[in-house]
Each structure stands twice: as C-alpha cells, then as structure tokens.
Amino acid sequence: MTTTAVRRRTAAASGGGTLTGTCAMVRLALRRDRVKLPAWTLGITLFLPYFAAVAARTNSTPEALATSAEMLDAPMLRLFSGPMFGMENPTTLGYLVNAYFPEFLLGAALMNMLLVARHTRIEEQSGRAELVRAAVVGRHAALTAALLVAVITNVVLALLLTAAALGVGMTVSGALLFGAATAAMGLVFAAVTAVSAQLTEQARAAAGIAGGVLAVVWLLRAVGAVQDGWLTWTSPMGWAQLTRVAGDGRWWPLALPVLLSAALTAVAYALSGRRDLGAGLVASRPGRARAARGLRSLLALAFRLQRASFLWWGGSLLAAGLVFGGLAGSMSESMAEEFLGGGPDVMGGYLSLMAVGMVFLVGIFTVLTATRLRTEERRGRVAPLLATPTGRWAWLGSSLLATGLAAVALLAISGLSMGVGAATVLDDAALGALAAGAVLARIPEILFLLGVAATLFGFAPRGAALAWAVLALGAVIRFWGADLPGWVRSLSPFDHIPRMPVEDFSLAPLVVLTALAAGLLLIGLYGFRRRDLDGA
Incomplete structure (x- = not known):
C-alpha cells in the first residue's frame, strides 16, 4: 500500500482531509499574535505621517523642493529610493512616495517573513506542531492557516496605509495603490518563506534563506534604478515601485507579485507533501560520534x-x-x-x-x-x-x-x-x-x-x-x-x-x-x- 493511499484512508477515517482544522488554527494564530501583528501593522503605518512631516519640513519652499527632486534623481540616492515617477513638476507628496516607498516595502516583507516562519517551521521545531497534528488536523492546515493569517494581515496593512495616505493628502486612487503595492510585496515574501520553511529543519535557516532572497531582490532593484535599466523588472520590489504611485498610477504591475505569490504557494504545498513532519527536504547531516579537537x-x-x-x-x-x-x-x-x-x-x-x-x-x-x-x-x-x-x-x-x-x-x-x-x-x-x-x-x-x-x-x-x-x-x-x-x-x-x-x-x-x-x-x-x- 502506498504512502498516499495510507494518508487518504487515515484522513477518511478521521473524518477530514488535508485542510481539516484550518479555521481553528487561523483563530489560534490570530489569538497568539494579538500583540505582534497590531504592533507591526500600526508601526509600519505610523511611519507614513512621520515621513510626510519630514518631507514637508525639508521642502518648505519651491526652491528647496526642486533641489530635493534633482538630488533624488541622482544615482547615489536612486540606489536607496529607486526609480522616480511623477516628478516632472515636483510636489511634496511626490517626493514623499519616491523617497520613502522602499522602507514600507521592506517593512512589509520582514513582517511576513517572521509571521510565516513563526507559524510553520518554528512550530515544527518546537514540537508543538506534532501535538496539534495528533488531533483531527489536516496535513496542510498549518501552512494554510499561516498563509491566510498573512493575507488577513496584509489586507489590514493595506487599509491602514490607504487611510494614512489619504490623511497626508494623497488622492483616493493613489492611496489605494500605495496600500495595495505594499501588501503585494508582503504576500510575495510570505510565499517565499512558505517555500524556505519546507527546505530545512531549522527555523533560523528558513528565515535566513528568505532574508537572502530579500537581499537579492533589494540589490536587483537598486542596481536597476541606478542604471535605469531592465533589472528593475526582475525584482518584486521593483514591481511595486513601477506602479508609479506618485505618477500616472498603473495597477497592472501588481499582477506580477500576485502571480509569483500564487506560484510559490503552489510550490510550498507540493514540497510540504513530500516531507515528514519536522523534517526538511534538505536533510541534516548526522554529526560525528566524537567532537573534533577544535570543538x-x-x-x-x-x-x-x-x-x-x-x-x-x-x-x-x-x-x-x-x-x-x-x-x-x-x-x-x-x-x-x-x-x-x-x-x-x-x-x-x-x-x-x-x-x-x-x-x-x-x-x-x-x-x-x-x-x-x-x-x-x-x-x-x-x-x-x-x-x-x-x-x-x-x-x-x-x-x-x-x-x-x-x-x-x-x-x-x-x-x-x-x-x-x-x-x-x-x-x-x-x-x-x-x-x-x-x-x-x-x-x-x-x-x-x-x-x-x-x-x-x-x-x-x-x-x-x-x-x-x-x-x-x-x-x-x-x-x-x-x-x-x-x-x-x-x-x-x-x-x-x-x-x-x-x-x-x-x-x-x-x-x-x-x-x-x-x-x-x-x-x-x-x-x-x-x-x-x-x-x-
């Protein structure tokens, strides 16, 4: 009898499938993160009015705003801010978005990386996932719950950022696009971490792999912005900035992070079905019976x-x-x-x-x-x-x-x-x-x-x-x-x-x-x- 057949009979005997218990696990995750998630979402959101105040003080005169816009377009600052849009006739809001948008994208990525790692690999490494799976809980319930919590959190973040953007004077379409682009970046790295959590047994290694991907994404966007070339299109962070929030506003680039998130999520589910609970696809090597002299x-x-x-x-x-x-x-x-x-x-x-x-x-x-x-x-x-x-x-x-x-x-x-x-x-x-x-x-x-x-x-x-x-x-x-x-x-x-x-x-x-x-x-x-x- 194959392993797949055994799993199907076990699921049928217990009255559930691979997603059984997902709703209960979503509620549990939200209960456990009742402090962390509000702190993350509110913390990221509150930076928007702060940066708006900084931008207003820095560009208090048209001359200062023109100088800031010209400096922002220099390669040294493009390295950090990215490609510029909507600054042909500079405005304070345009400067705000072009200068500080990457900080919100990085914050959303880090929040999602930690969230998914916390509710997947850390749970398995600590042994709690094994106790939960002893109940009527499906094989993919934990992963699904973690991703659903990530979706909920990113939707809340998008709404909060939209409200904050409206508060600092953005148009309704611009505010919605700003929040949606930030949430899309978060979803990409929720999916990236879901994949990395299947590869290794250690939570720190899973987070490290996701962090390495984030570094590569940032670097591709930075080099692409300096060179004003195609490399920006190879980075999910670049996709978010290419929505041109401060310019004419384009929604279609957000289809790229959505499709990438869906593809990575499918990969995560496929990999999850090919490993044992607590194990990673990359098996840990057994250690020596005796420590080397250097240890x-x-x-x-x-x-x-x-x-x-x-x-x-x-x-x-x-x-x-x-x-x-x-x-x-x-x-x-x-x-x-x-x-x-x-x-x-x-x-x-x-x-x-x-x-x-x-x-x-x-x-x-x-x-x-x-x-x-x-x-x-x-x-x-x-x-x-x-x-x-x-x-x-x-x-x-x-x-x-x-x-x-x-x-x-x-x-x-x-x-x-x-x-x-x-x-x-x-x-x-x-x-x-x-x-x-x-x-x-x-x-x-x-x-x-x-x-x-x-x-x-x-x-x-x-x-x-x-x-x-x-x-x-x-x-x-x-x-x-x-x-x-x-x-x-x-x-x-x-x-x-x-x-x-x-x-x-x-x-x-x-x-x-x-x-x-x-x-x-x-x-x-x-x-x-x-x-x-x-x-x-």
Missing part, C-alpha cells in the same frame, strides 16, 4: 553554531560591498558640481553613507545572533550544559565574544570589499583605503548594540527583542532625523562617531562608546549569573 571549548562551540550564518552574511556583504563600491564611479559625474562642489566631497559623502548602511546591516546580524541565546535557553539547551562544570559566565561570555568577533569580521569584509570596489572603478587606492576605514571606525557602535542585547538577556530575557528597537531607533534618527532636536539625536548610539571621510576623525566618541559597550556586556554577564533560567 572542545565553549568558544569553539559558539563559533561552530554561528558558522553557517556568518558565511551567508559574509558572502552577501562581500557582494554588496563590491557593488556599492563599484557604483562610486557614477556618483562623481552626476553630483560633483551641482550639489557638493567637487568630486572628492561627493565621493566622501557617498562612502560615508555606504559605511553607515553597512553598519546597520551588520547590526541586524548582531541582534539576530544575540537574541538566539534566549531561544537556546527557552528550548532547554542551556540547562544541560550548565549542569556540567561549565559556568554561566563562561557560556554567555564565549557566546558574546564569538558574536562580537564575527560582527567585527563582517564589518571588515564590508569595508574592504567596498574599498576594493571603489579603488578599482576610480583607480584610486587612497580612496579605497578611506572607504574601508569609514566602515571599520564604526566598530564601537556594533559593540554597543551587542552590549544592549546582552544586558537585556541578563536582566530581562523576555524583553531581549527590545534590542531591535534600539537598532530601528538608530536607523530612523540617522537617516530621517535631521530635523529632530539635538538631545533626541544623541539618544542614538549611531549618531556620535564622525561620518568619515566627510568629517574629521575623532578618537573620543570611539573610546566612550567602547567603554559603554564593555560596561553593558559586564552588566549582562552579572545579570545572567544572578537570575533563574527562563526567568523574567
């Missing part, structure tokens, strides 16, 4: 656990650094005399901006890796280790040291690759060295972020995810907080080190941030030593 220490173990993630991030940042450095050649021609008064200043401004962007990318790796300590603790993997002569300081200290060294290495990879790319294109080795130095000078910012994560883990493990808030606050203040009061800007750990090579090097901020990072790391170690495992 006989806590630090070596910490490095080993981070190896795959480090290699993925290192390869991605190496490619990104080469691309961003290589694009430096197109910046001097377009912006040198018009805006910054000369080629070297333009290069310095571009390289300093890329350096800050690299720091935030490495910051994502740092927070991801640091917050996994909480996951290890909740899943009961830390307690057996600490039952041996291994001390708490030794375990946590080794993990934090491995994360810190990996983050510094990633910054070095980013800086050196960007320097090589810039030096190769511009035939200027000195400028390449400046690019590498601009990135490496920001190491204390990453160490401070790691210290914040360690302190939260040590004293308030249930709030360890607040390290993401520090990173997000730093990004908002750094990129969009030029008009904020000085004391607000000083709250960000990413706003104190000089923007090399535009600004002169200063040792004091580096020393202060490094000292604060060391203090936070020690506080985290002290807190973990005193609290109970799984305690708040």
Whole structure:
C-alpha cells in the first residue's frame, strides 16, 4: 500500500482531509499574535505621517523642493529610493512616495517573513506542531492557516496605509495603490518563506534563506534604478515601485507579485507533501560520534553554531560591498558640481553613507545572533550544559565574544570589499583605503548594540527583542532625523562617531562608546549569573 493511499484512508477515517482544522488554527494564530501583528501593522503605518512631516519640513519652499527632486534623481540616492515617477513638476507628496516607498516595502516583507516562519517551521521545531497534528488536523492546515493569517494581515496593512495616505493628502486612487503595492510585496515574501520553511529543519535557516532572497531582490532593484535599466523588472520590489504611485498610477504591475505569490504557494504545498513532519527536504547531516579537537571549548562551540550564518552574511556583504563600491564611479559625474562642489566631497559623502548602511546591516546580524541565546535557553539547551562544570559566565561570555568577533569580521569584509570596489572603478587606492576605514571606525557602535542585547538577556530575557528597537531607533534618527532636536539625536548610539571621510576623525566618541559597550556586556554577564533560567 502506498504512502498516499495510507494518508487518504487515515484522513477518511478521521473524518477530514488535508485542510481539516484550518479555521481553528487561523483563530489560534490570530489569538497568539494579538500583540505582534497590531504592533507591526500600526508601526509600519505610523511611519507614513512621520515621513510626510519630514518631507514637508525639508521642502518648505519651491526652491528647496526642486533641489530635493534633482538630488533624488541622482544615482547615489536612486540606489536607496529607486526609480522616480511623477516628478516632472515636483510636489511634496511626490517626493514623499519616491523617497520613502522602499522602507514600507521592506517593512512589509520582514513582517511576513517572521509571521510565516513563526507559524510553520518554528512550530515544527518546537514540537508543538506534532501535538496539534495528533488531533483531527489536516496535513496542510498549518501552512494554510499561516498563509491566510498573512493575507488577513496584509489586507489590514493595506487599509491602514490607504487611510494614512489619504490623511497626508494623497488622492483616493493613489492611496489605494500605495496600500495595495505594499501588501503585494508582503504576500510575495510570505510565499517565499512558505517555500524556505519546507527546505530545512531549522527555523533560523528558513528565515535566513528568505532574508537572502530579500537581499537579492533589494540589490536587483537598486542596481536597476541606478542604471535605469531592465533589472528593475526582475525584482518584486521593483514591481511595486513601477506602479508609479506618485505618477500616472498603473495597477497592472501588481499582477506580477500576485502571480509569483500564487506560484510559490503552489510550490510550498507540493514540497510540504513530500516531507515528514519536522523534517526538511534538505536533510541534516548526522554529526560525528566524537567532537573534533577544535570543538572542545565553549568558544569553539559558539563559533561552530554561528558558522553557517556568518558565511551567508559574509558572502552577501562581500557582494554588496563590491557593488556599492563599484557604483562610486557614477556618483562623481552626476553630483560633483551641482550639489557638493567637487568630486572628492561627493565621493566622501557617498562612502560615508555606504559605511553607515553597512553598519546597520551588520547590526541586524548582531541582534539576530544575540537574541538566539534566549531561544537556546527557552528550548532547554542551556540547562544541560550548565549542569556540567561549565559556568554561566563562561557560556554567555564565549557566546558574546564569538558574536562580537564575527560582527567585527563582517564589518571588515564590508569595508574592504567596498574599498576594493571603489579603488578599482576610480583607480584610486587612497580612496579605497578611506572607504574601508569609514566602515571599520564604526566598530564601537556594533559593540554597543551587542552590549544592549546582552544586558537585556541578563536582566530581562523576555524583553531581549527590545534590542531591535534600539537598532530601528538608530536607523530612523540617522537617516530621517535631521530635523529632530539635538538631545533626541544623541539618544542614538549611531549618531556620535564622525561620518568619515566627510568629517574629521575623532578618537573620543570611539573610546566612550567602547567603554559603554564593555560596561553593558559586564552588566549582562552579572545579570545572567544572578537570575533563574527562563526567568523574567
């Protein structure tokens, strides 16, 4: 008797099919995410009035608006904002959409990636899915429920963004298109994560694969926007922007993400039917009976656990650094005399901006890796280790040291690759060295972020995810907080080190941030030593 026949008879005997129990699981998922989903949707929506206020203050006069529109069309800014539409006669709303639309698309993608991974692969990895499937629940009920919750969440996000867009002055058609395009981007990455969740047994690997796809999508859109070529049409993010929300408004490009989402969803269902519960299509290799000599220490173990993630991030940042450095050649021609008064200043401004962007990318790796300590603790993997002569300081200290060294290495990879790319294109080795130095000078910012994560883990493990808030606050203040009061800007750990090579090097901020990072790391170690495992 074939496996398929057994499944059909089992389903018939239990009175259900592969989708039995889907409605109940949708209700359960919504109940469990009653805080997370409103926080995500409202958080993304509230950025629209904030960005609208920033755009209005920045472009308070027609002359300022014309200058902003001209700068936005330069390759350096197209790298982040994308192709421009509807700016022949610039308006503040047109500037708002063209400048900030990618941020909403990235937010929707991240929200959907985490949502689908949380209700599929994490449930299987924790063992809860097996208990649920012991009841009258169909094979595809969990996947279907996760995707339905994603659809519901994206519809709500689209409606909220439409209302917010109407509130800042967009037309009804423009507001609807803005919300629909953002939701379409979210649906694509819900489907991408549904596929990646079938490939591997580990939740972090599934999220990492989806994150890698997002990085490729962003890079294709960025390079396509700079070159003003066909590469934009290869990216789902590009499809959303090609709806021309700020211009004549085209709905038909949204058919592309809808079709891609449907195709990826079909692939996810097909792959789900070909694997066992808890397993992935890419089987995990069995480990050795005895550990190698290089794994006989806590630090070596910490490095080993981070190896795959480090290699993925290192390869991605190496490619990104080469691309961003290589694009430096197109910046001097377009912006040198018009805006910054000369080629070297333009290069310095571009390289300093890329350096800050690299720091935030490495910051994502740092927070991801640091917050996994909480996951290890909740899943009961830390307690057996600490039952041996291994001390708490030794375990946590080794993990934090491995994360810190990996983050510094990633910054070095980013800086050196960007320097090589810039030096190769511009035939200027000195400028390449400046690019590498601009990135490496920001190491204390990453160490401070790691210290914040360690302190939260040590004293308030249930709030360890607040390290993401520090990173997000730093990004908002750094990129969009030029008009904020000085004391607000000083709250960000990413706003104190000089923007090399535009600004002169200063040792004091580096020393202060490094000292604060060391203090936070020690506080985290002290807190973990005193609290109970799984305690708040």
